[in-house]
Amino acid sequence: MKILIAEDDPIMSAMIQKQLEKESYELSMNKDARDALESLNNFEPDLIITDILMPFTSGLEFIGIIRSSGIKTPILVLSAMDQESTVLEALSLGANDFITKPFKSNELSSRVKTLIGPRQKKS
Numbered sequence: 001m002k003i004l005i006a007e008d009d010p011i012m013s014a015m016i017q018k019q020l021e022k023e024s025y026e027l028s029m030n031k032d033a034r035d036a037l038e039s040l041n042n043f044e045p046d047l048i049i050t051d052i053l054m055p056f057t058s059g060l061e062f063i064g065i066i067r068s069s070g071i072k073t074p075i076l077v078l079s080a081m082d083q084e085s086t087v088l089e090a091l092s093l094g095a096n097d098f099i100t101k102p103f104k105s106n107e108l109s110s111r112v113k114t115l116i117g118p119r120q121k122k123s
Contacts, residue, residue: 001116004028004045006036006062007078008054012101016049016078019105020112033062040066045073047116052079052086060089067094074115078103 003025007013013029020027028043030036034056036048048066052059063075074096079086082100090098097111 001047002026002028002043002045003047003049003112003116004030004036004039004043006030006033006048006050006054006059008032008051012051012078015105016108019108023109023112025112033057033059033065036062037065040071047112048073048075049112050075050077052077052081052090060086060093063090063093063095076111076115078108 003020005013005016005027007016008031013031017027017029028039028045030039032054033050036050050059050062059077059079063077066073066075075094077090077095077098078101079098080101087098096115099107099111
């Protein structure tokens with residue numbers, strides 16, 4: 001299963017990468033949404049994970065672009081911004097789930113499995 005990740009914080013990115021590679025996911029690591037949009041063309045992920053606050057294009061804009069392109073891939077949002085309005089905006093734009101930073105590796109794994117689960121059964 002393939003996961004595309006847009007995360008600009010190198011420490012957070014490394015933690016996510018370590019956890020998900022340990023679980024044998026194939027990853028496309030991107031330092032911002034602009035890079036992630038380019039990766040989308042070739043990578044065809046089963047799940048997209050994005051931060052909200054990133055340079056160039058915000059995670060909210062990224063979600064909007066993905067959904068307006070007709071891509072139905074599940075989206076998991078990771079953000080230190082836990083304001084209800086931000087969570088609701090991400091969900092209204094088409095995100096499927098939201099985790100507030102900081103979070104535990106096991107929580108990330110559980111959310112990923114829940115979102116990818118239905119896609120694994122189709123394979």
